Amino acid sequence: MNFSSKITFAFYGIIVYLLGIAIYQVIRDASAWSFILLGVAALICFWLLGSKLISKKKQTVLSRIQATFHRFSFLIEQLVARDFKTKYKRSVLGVFWSFLNPLLMMAVQYFVFVNLMKLRNMGGANPMLDYYAVYLLVGIIIFSGFNDCCNQALRSIVYNASLITKVYVPKVIYPTTKVFSAGINLALSILPLYIIALINGLWPDLSILLLPLGLLFILVFTIGMGYLLSSSVVFFRDIEFLWGVFSTMWMYATPIIYDIGILPNIIQKLMMFNPLYHYIDFVRYIVILRQVPSAQETLICAAFSLGMFAIGLTVFKKTEDKFIFYI
DSSP states (O other): HHHHHHHHHHHHHHHHHHHHHHHHHHHHHOOOHHHHHHHHHHOOOHHHHOOOSSSSSOOOOHHHHHHEEEEETHHHHHHHHHHHHTTTTTTTSSGGGEEEEEEHHHHHHHHHIEEEEEIGSSSSSSSGGHHHHHHHHHHHHHHHHHHHHHHHHHHHHTHHHHHHHSSOOOTHHHHHHHHHHHHHHHHTHHHHHHHHHHHHHHOGGGOOHHHHHHHHHHHHHHHHHHHHHHHHHHHOHHHHHHHHHHHHHHHHHHSSSSSSSGHHHHHHHTTTTTTHHHHHHHHHIIIOOOOOOHHHHHHHHHHHHHHHHHHHHHHHHGGGGGGGGGG
């Protein structure tokens, strides 16, 4: 199967997966209205990919994206492979760092915050803190994966200036492939997460079927952030340095090492506007509590992802014609 066929298979595979999850959840709970919306959205996406709304000459946004991936499938494959291989070039352990890095970070933070600061017992009645190692590792993996994807996408236009000025390629491909290549590491990090979960006696059940949905939410949100950051840094190079400060603030503002229950009520309410809190909590529900996240939480995650993707893509498309004058 060539890469172009894989892209088509991935597009329709995701839609079938979303539709299957929606049907499964509605059968289990007829009041799961957000999953009904998820199923409707999957059907709409299927229709938009396979049809043209206005005329035979004008394609929809989704069909244009699919056509772009088809046309430049070879370049996309090469860019993703290059970025992934470059990350581990001349490294002795190579891809195994995708497994070791989150485990080492978890080990250090677990020692500091449990043994030195006694943070484990500060969460009150949160049952997830009984498995603090897994609780901590989920937060580390999700935020580190998100931050790595954003860092890679942020520089994608500026660092490919020589290629952009010489060869015509849709510029949206560059941040997208950066997120894809960094997203591979995020996917690989799930294996050590479940190893630690199994050691702690957390055997997966059917709720694990929703884990790819959580990762899909994160990926879509991160692609949107990548579009926004990569286009912004072309005009304001200081964004590259400000993002490092902002991402550190965002990390401490997200319940990775602590439980939201220790925060004042006003801060807990503000936390509802933090997308990463919802994504991390979504995955923790599946891995630690082995429960299906609520319909409301699923809808919130989907809204943040689609909203950021729409904002990022709109800003990118509005500014991409001016890139050539600034890079």
